[in-house]
Amino acid sequence: MTASRRANPGPKAAAENRAALIRAARTVFAENGFDAPFSLIARAAGVGQGVLYRHFPTRETMAIAVFEENIVEIEVLAADPATTVGDVLALIVDQLTASAAFLAMIYPSNTEDEQLLGAAWRLLGLIAQMLDDPGKRGDIRADVTATDIVIAVAMLAALLAKTDLKSRQATSRQAWSILERGLRT
Incomplete structure (x- = not known):
């Protein structure tokens, strides 16, 4: 047998x-x-x-692959003509909340990896392009720039990276609510 x-x-x-x-x-x-x-x-x-x-x-190559998938998901959402900056931000916040291990990689100054920098710059460019379109800007204040938004997201990422898994969802919701008030009209 x-x-x-x-x-x-x-x-x-x-x-x-x-x-x-x-x-x-x-x-x-x-x-x-x-x-x-x-x-x-x-x-x-x-x-x-x-x-x-x-x-x-390496861990970094794996993290970059996850980060790249997140950016593609954001780009797909942003391509929908009905999508606003607020919709994209909601997805980014959800991704950050779920992917705490990759939070430190959201802001391009943290690394010199060209692939990660490329993805981060794509995200920054996408947000800038959406902000330039009044229909996509939604209720984001006129003086808010893409860099302002990325900094707010990086602030949330830094907080969530230090938050335990059980508290992450509630902390994310509360912190983003505070940050979002500063971005909206």
Whole structure:
């Protein structure tokens, strides 16, 4: 009698493995912090550590992949003509609340990584472009700039990075409410 073996899908599984690793990293880092063992991420993704390291040789490369996915999600929302800056900010705040391990990476001065800087500058440019459109600006004050918004988001990120998981949602809601009052008319 021969034992049944699972077939190795090889390179065909690369994209699926990468996506599973990003999902797992988002969850594991949010629950256990940025220093969580890579083995925990690999296990949560259902892959071996070799697969993890093939896709993401460092924590930073993994964090950048998650950050990049967040930016793409924001860009998709912003492309909808009915979307306002307030809608985009709500999504960003939700992402920050869920992805606490990546909070320090939201503001480009924290790193010299070109990929992360590129994503951060895309976010800044997207917000600036939306602010230039009166229909998308919504009730954001006329004197508020994209840099002002990114600084407010970075302030929230810094607070949430120091907030325990149980309190994060309530703290995020309260802190963003305070910051948002300064941005709106």
